[in-house]
Amino acid sequence: MDDQNKNLLVATALSFAVILVWFVLFPPPEPTVNPDAAVPTATEGATPTIAATPDAAPGSTGATTQASPTVVEDAPRVPIETDRVVGSISLVGGRIDDLSLKNYRVSLAEDADVVHLLNPVGSERPYYALFGWAPGGGLTLNDVPSVTTNWSVESGDTLNADSPVTLRWDSPNGTVFRRTIEIDEDFMFTVTQSVENTSGDALTMAPYGLIARHGEPADLKNFFILHEGVVAMADGTLAEIDYSDMTDFAVDPAEGARAEVTQVAENGWIGFTDHYWMTTIIPENGTAFRQVAKYSDASNIYQTEAVQPTITIGPGETREVSTQLFAGAKEWETIREYQQSGVDRFIDAIDWGWFFFLTKPIFWLLHHLNVLIGNMGWAIIGLTLIIKAVLFPLAYKSYVSMAKMKELQPEMEKIKERAGDDRQKLQQEMMEMYKKEKVNPASGCLPILLQIPIFFSLYKVIFVTLELRHAPWLGPFQDLSAPDPTSIMNLFGLLPWAAPTPGSLLALVFIGILPLLLGISMWLQQKLNPAPTDATQAMIFAWMPWVFMFMLGGFASGLVVYWIANNTITFTQQYLIMRSQGYKPDVFGNIKSGVKRNPKTGQK
Structure with missing residues (x-):
């Protein structure tokens, strides 16, 4: 297992694990009426008891009279x-x-x-x-x-x-x-x-x-x-x-x-x-x-x-x-x-939650982009562009390191052959090579890890703030705080009836346009690199985009718009930066190779 794929796998698996726990353990329940919240009857009294005895009010030592x-x-x-x-x-x-x-x-x-x-x-x-x-x-x-x-x-x-x-x-x-x-x-x-x-x-x-x-x-x-x-x-x-x-x-x-x-x-x-x-x-x-x-x-x-x-x-x-x-x-x-x-x-x-230091500035920026653009959906995409621009120096360093790791792949294979089963010698020679070539194998996963708190903070903003309520984008997406309203069952919004109710089994299966685009964008991002030779890695990588696609299908559509935009920009950045470093990602070749490979075993 080469270090680049290992780091990417660890970062992706961590993202998946956190979001899976979030989604599975804390799904939003359907609104219900509390059976214990009955309306008081005339005999119970219609005004609150304010203090202890029947002869007083707030600030004294009794209670208000009761009203019918x-x-x-x-x-x-x-x-x-x-x-x-x-x-x-x-x-x-x-x-x-x-x-x-x-x-x-x-x-x-x-x-x-x-x-x-x-x-x-x-x-x-x-x-x-x-x-x-x-x-x-x-x-x-x-x-x-x-x-x-x-x-x-x-x-x-x-x-x-x-x-x-x-x-x-x-x-x-x-x-x-x-x-x-x-x-x-x-x-x-x-x-x-x-x-x-x-x-x-x-x-x-x-x-x-x-x-x-x-x-x-x-x-x-x-x-x-x-x-x-x-x-x-x-x-x-x-x-x-x-x-x-x-x-x-x-x-x-x-x-x-x-x-x-x-x-x-x-x-x-x-x-x-x-x-x-x-x-x-x-x-x-x-x-x-x-x-x-x-x-x-x-x-x-x-x-x-x-x-x-x-x-x-x-x-x-x-x-x-x-x-x-x-x-x-x-x-x-x-x-x-x-x-x-x-x-x-x-x-x-x-x-604003515990991460107010992120949710407050994220909402401030999103709000002003919405005022400037006049559309919350495009404002979310604009926010994604700004976040990616802020993180670009780190992303650039990361992708340059990934490109160098690709160039060093033949040398890494030689070190593995020389070291054989001697793990200590392998690690020592690898570290010397990294130091000599000024490569940090851990830098490849940092941009992905940084996306986790940003993702959760944006989720909080979209779910909590009033400005996202009933905020339209385009076509059938008229409420970015709600899940994607399209589905194959309404021909992705072309037919005049609603998609399956969010949270139902049908909604988990018959997902909308945005989750599909999310899965495809993650899949394409994976194809910047050849599939891992390790069968377990290959299987995880093969299924990861589609698991995310179904899992996030019930999330607020505004959040899925952000993730799609983020994946698209990340793909573009990584492709251009790696090419600028002399490594040419063979996206179509990797797709062809992936089609020939059995996703269950990772073997051709």
Whole structure:
């Protein structure tokens, strides 16, 4: 076995092994509905338990009162209407609990519904944001607005980017509570809560914002490469908590539920993240607050809270506190703008993974190429060209070394004949020859090994980022985040019906155009070198492209486009560089030789 083929075999086998483990052990499951995520009934209560006893709210030592599910769904509402979102605010509790994203649809079908993000209590899967005041200093829940408070509209009839809405509630003791809600042109709400103390006594209370989710999301993917659940930032430290981990929290007596509490000194935020959407409570910069992730066994409600320090409002005094609520799509540019406007490390709300030092720059480059070119498929090919250009010096050195190894092949055979069975003598003479000719036999596999982290990082980017969702390329490839939609069963996209369902046995067998091109590109790349004389090597090399072809057939089509482009560029680079060094790869001759050779035995 010559060293060049040995290095190539080791590198290819390592790539194959890593990807095989990835694909076999962690296949993406079909979305399922969690049978335990039932909608709470009226008797169970429609609002989350916030603390331990029945007489308090966040920041105190009790729990909110419970509301009937039908009360909130049928409540009077204030419309929300902007260029990007549509929905409404319930006047029961002043909840932001009805929100749809106008620019996103659930599928590529022409009649597909828009993405519905927030849902009121009483709907199939309630998911909403609440704001309020936790009573302190002798106050009771009757003295502050609760989750069942009936607010009135003081100003504004429709919430939009140019027109805020102000809600008002007068407590029994005469204190006036106002809640002014604003929204920008994208997905950021600003909720300003004010207290006008018209009594003769000082009032003590703590402002809070919370997001409640009844049960797990219906489309929860439970795929290890993607985080879904709580996402939080606390003074520069990112926390990601899965729904399954929340159910294992220890019961916190102060919170009255399973909870994990973090004290934030200055900057932070907390909320829930889905695959492409997110809701997040963001207190003002420089504000200390208590960050809570909570789960209630009794009601099957997941909850995140931001509870700010208690304040005292003197007689005749008015105090106000502003909190932001992000509720929308995890668009990279939009989130980055919010970060630049002061939301600390908000871009980390996108799940960049452990290899963020690769995924972030890869996405940055891919995004700007897409903006420049106007097509994500061609942007992926452009990204491949840039990556290959960056790695070209290493590739050049590697291919030059491979060409020299070919030239040294006759001398290597002579050394093997002289050494016979003396392995030590063989290795010693080989090393002396490598040193004399300035050849590194290990350099041939480095370009292949470097492709592994780049491949996985790009896979993460394509799977996780919103910008790849429903991103078209050409012809039948209208969603680069989804597997190839073509198959022999629909004549590779010419017939108007769908290919076999991804993950099914038929989909594994009847693969599409892109996996076929991937297999062919790998096969041609192999033919730059003659087939190994060793029968085992020959068999592995013969089957490797076709195994990869079927194995990667169910991957995102954008990733397969990258791999095809990478193989094509690698083939071209290697062919030209080896020719420039005096070695002329006989591609067609190697193909003919391979056809005559039995792939099972490697013999002619």
